[in-house]
Each structure stands twice: as C-alpha cells, then as structure tokens.
Amino acid sequence: MIKITLPDGSIKEFEQGTTVLEVAESISQGLARNVLSAKFNGETVETKTKLTTDGDLVLFTWNDDEGKKAFWHSSAHVLAQALQELYPGIKLTIGPAIENGFYYDVDFGEQKISENDFKKIEDKMLEISRQKHEFEMREVSKQEALSFYKKENNPYKVELIENLEDGAITFCDHSTFTDLCRGGHLPNTGKIKAVKLMSVAGAYWRGDEHNPQLTRVYGISFPKQKELKEYLALLEEAKKRDHRKLGKELQLFTFSQKVGQGLPLWLPKGAALRERLENFLKKAQQKAGYEQVVSPHIGQKELYVTSGHYAKYGEDSFQPIKTPSENEEFLLKPMNCPHHCEIYNATSWSYRDLPKRFAEFGTVYRYEQSGELHGLTRVRGFTQDDAHIFCTPDQLDEEFKKVIDLVLYVFGSLGFENFTAQVSLRDQEDKEKYIGSDENWEKAENAIINAAKEKGLNYVVETGEAAFYGPKLDFMVKDALGRSWQLGTIQVDYNLPERFELTYKGSDNEEHRPVMIHRAPFGSMERFVAILLEHTGGNFPLWLMPEQAIVLSLSEKYEKYTKKVLNLLEKYEIRGTSDNRNETVGKKIREAEMNKLPYMLIVGEQEEKDGTVSVRKHGGEDLGAMPIEEFAALINREINASLKTFEV
C-alpha cells in the first residue's frame, strides 16, 4: 500500500500501482470526469501514471492554470496531427501551451497555409478529438529518438534531442501520431470539444532571426463550445477598448501617411489631455525637488559617441543629419540623458548641492522596425516624461525609493492597480553586451532590489533584460488584450557619469563621481495615454477629461442662457462645451453619452427661469436641477476624491 497526501492535507491509502485517475475516482466521480492533469511530488504526471510510492498528489481541472496548460498542450498535439494529415511532409518543431491557448511551429517547406485553411484544419482537429485517442507516454533512448527523426528528415527535432540527456527522453503517442514530448496531457483527446485557430504568423526557429523562419499557427480550445463563444465575445469586448479605435472616436490623435508611419499627430482634445497629464506630474515633481530643463531635439554625433549610444545603436538609428557645407553631423535625439549630462556639466557642484534632479518632457526619435509599430504604444517619435537625478553614491538608495514613491503616486492617481514591477538585471553569461564595471553593476543591482523590497513592491526578476548601461526597475501594465507594456521605468546608471566625466566636490575636498538615475513614471506620454485609454475605455478620471461637462439646450431658444452657463462653468474652471444644434435633446444626450462626456447639463425654460441646470451623469443617473455653484462644488468633490495626495 502507498500513502497519498492530497492538497487538503488528508492522507489516503491505495494499492501500489493505482493510477492518478483512480485516485480521483476514489474522491468523486465528478472529479474523475473533470481531472485534466496532475502533479505528483511536484512533478507533472499523466492521469494514467501508476503511482508506486508515497507522495503528494495535486489534481488539476479546467479551473486550474495547470489544467488549462495540459488541455492546450494536448490540443497542440492534435493540431500537429491534423496538420500532418492535411499537409504531408511538413516538419514539426515545438508546440507549447501559452497564456491563452497554444501554438505549433511548423516548417511547411514549399506548402503554404493561410487563414482560409483554418476551417478545414479545425474540422480535422475536432474529428481527431472525437475519436477519444488516449495519450501514451513512452520512454525512448537518445539513439532511438534521433534515428526516428533522422528518418523523418526533421533537423529541428534532432537538434532538440541532441540537447537532451539520454534517459530523460520521452515520446507521446496518440492515434497514429508520435511527438517528442515531456508530458502533461489530458486523459484523452475527447475532452477537446471546441477549437478555434486564431492566426498564422512567421516565427524564427529558436527565436533567432538568423535561423529559418517557421510558420506558427496559433489556436485555442475549450472543453465546451459555450466557453469558446464566451472567449470570442471577450475578445470582441476588448476590441471596443482598443486605444486606436477610442483615440479616433474621441478625436485624441491620428496618423498620417504623409507625415510618416509611427509619428502620431495629437488632435486638440488629445493635446489637452496630454497637457493635463504633464501638469499633474510637473506639480508633483516640483514638490519632490525636480527642476525643469529644456534641451534641443538634435545633438552632434560626437555627443552620442561620448555616451556610447552611437557605437551601440548608430547603425540601427535614424541616420545623421548633415549641415549643407561643413558636413557636420547631427543626430535626432533618441534619448535625453546625454543632453542632461551636459547640463550637469555646465556647473561645478559640491556634495552639498546634490542630488540635482533635471526634468524635461523630452521628445525623442527612434528608428523602430516597421513591423513593430503599434498604435500609440510603439512609435518612432514620442515624448518621455524624463528626468535624470545626479546624486552621491550614499544618496542612491534613498533617491531610488523616492522615485518609487512618485511612480506609485502617479499610478495610484490614474487608477492603475494591477501592475507588476520588473527588476531587470544583466545576463551574467553575456557580459559583453553591457558597459561598465562589474563592481558598479553589482552595486546598482543591489540598490534596486533593496528598494523594491523595502517599498513592498510585488516584483519579478528578469535576468538579461537590463539596459546596456545599467539595471532597471520597470512598471508593467497590461492592455485590453492582456499584452504587457512597460510604462514607468527607473534605471541606475554608473556609466554615463563616467563617460561624461561628471564630478562633484566631496566633503574631503576631492572630486567624486556622481551616480545617475534615469526615470520616467509615465514612460512616454504616447504609451501611457494608450494604456490609460484601454484601462478606462475612454472614461478617464474627471480631472483628466478633455471636456467635463456639456450644456444641452432644449431648443435654440435657450442659446443665450446656454452661453451664460458656459461662462459660469469657465469661472469655476470646469471645462465645458455646449450643443446648441437644432436637434432633439434625446439625440444630444445620445451623442454626449457616446462621446463619454461625464456630465450633461440640460437647460430649458424651467432652468432659465430658476437659474439652474438639470444634471445628468454619464451612464444615465439624473441628479436633478441645481445652481451652477452647486454643480461646481460637486465636480470639485469628485476630483478631490480621485486624486491621491503626494507627500514628500
């Protein structure tokens, strides 16, 4: 007999050789029906794995991430089989489960596949699923595995196997299909009741663009047809919050082919929104001891040679602008730091002057590959809410923590609750990629980790994600479709102070090297507005709204009173507009609702007589008639409630 410990702590005895599924059956029939995969002593096992020792068993269903993973990984096998049957001779590579579904990377050789082929592939997959094939794991020797795939003429699998330890290689069979596989499958293919292929894309073998490009087929599957429908509906909902769609509808920004790709044009309402964000941050920064500076949009090539950016990115950047006759070379600035270093260098500093905090909403231009451009989240010209802090090494910890406070204040005021902090460290294996001494890197990395810990941030550590000049702490937020974007960033830099020979006079009357912190709480105005749009669906916090109220007149007869109301709104610093068109009030309300105006002030005969406005909130709530003063007080209360306070 063996003792099996379940997650609730209970211990049950079973015959040696009892399968995972049989354990589930002993608990309940329902569980046995729903169990998709399991872990035994922390190792992924199949549901038909025979248990031979004592141990901890965790069973997973569709409600667990592990269960979904097994479901989608198994679906990838079915996809592979379907593809192989429909397109003989293709070469399979890898097919993992991902956050939402699965994909399989395939070398189609001469054959082509497009979205038009999805229906027939989906049908084939469902046909295979319905046959309820069981997944069988089988151990094979390295030799055997290699010869199997050499016979199939599949160099990808051969390469994978060559990197595996003999003895740890398993194949998975179902139906007539065999695949190299580590395990973690459904009991049988019959669980897969709904399948949808999502897209086809190119993907390089092993993620390296020097390798051959494979065709990646993305799909998702569900245990019930209804769940697929719900998922697709969810995607439709997400599309409604797409910042590109909202930006157009709310007239915030646009793009022009003539101006150039990746170069956003901010429309008046968008510019007003942006300005408000800038002022909000400027106010907080002033409180936190920052000073505004201004630097030009271009700089001599020499500046970037000094900073090291030219050597690193020169080839992949917009190429230098040349003067007509002297042949001097200037670069569009891809970042503000070198300029700010020179601002620091304009004065000699004592340790008593530090830290110096130079802030600038600096517009920068970067050559991004055309395929990488995406709405406002990835553009070629954008404005960073940049600042550089120059401090003594002793001040670094504290300054870093202060910046975290500022970022948290910004995120809090704008309602970003669900962000992850990512500590990006250098890749120890590939130190060539980075500049600066080992010692400095270590100091900087520790400073970041300590600050993140002390501020109680929920952080993840990513090695190899650091900038080439220093480690960083990034604040990641997801968009409507769940893609992660970096917004705020804080980076420690020991390198530029060295290269620009920045100094300050210490208490010992000696020259010392300051430490530099790069930071941008929004990241960039463009990306921040984009993500804010997707999070709020365009219903920004009231203080940010381009227009806070609209006066809707019942008919043209009340034009005069409408104007009077608008003037009063202006007096109370409420951003208002009016709709005096010859249309019914019903229509005006509908349009104001669709334009996401927070407050509608309806004026007619009654209001004019009483000197009031009838207030309707976005969404339909009727607050009744009130004098403008009262409305102004209401707005102010709402604004004050949403703005967090920033203490230094």
Add this chain to the structure above:
RNA sequence: GCCGACGUAGCUCAGGGGUAGAGCGCUUCCUUGGUAAGGAAGAGGCCACGAGUUCAAAUCUCGUCGUUGGCUCCA
C-alpha cells in the same frame, strides 16, 4: 526587417471584369422639443499608389506605400 491578412465616402462597412452602394456624419429646409437616434432634400469617391493582363480593371496579377496579428527588436 520577416511570415500572414487587410486598404472602397469624414467614420463604420457591403459589393465586385462592363453608370459606385448603405448607415452614421456634413449642408439646406421643415420642426422648437424634457433625459440614448424627429422629418425631408442635397453634397461628397482616381475604390491607397504604380505597372501588367484584358475590348473593358475598383474587381485578376505583380510591385510600392500604409494598416494589422505574430516573430525579431525595444537606448
């Protein structure tokens, strides 16, 4: 940059080898209204751009540009 898809009126989209279509928006007129679309008339298009095939191309083919889902990249 690479793989796939897409580009028709200001917007959202239908159509498709032989006068270019709808809804919304816009203009004018009627109507002067009470909380999510009042009525009528009208203007508006080189069907992204450039070649080719064809008696004939918005439609088919190729190329360019742009958009888009991924990959790679992201100072």
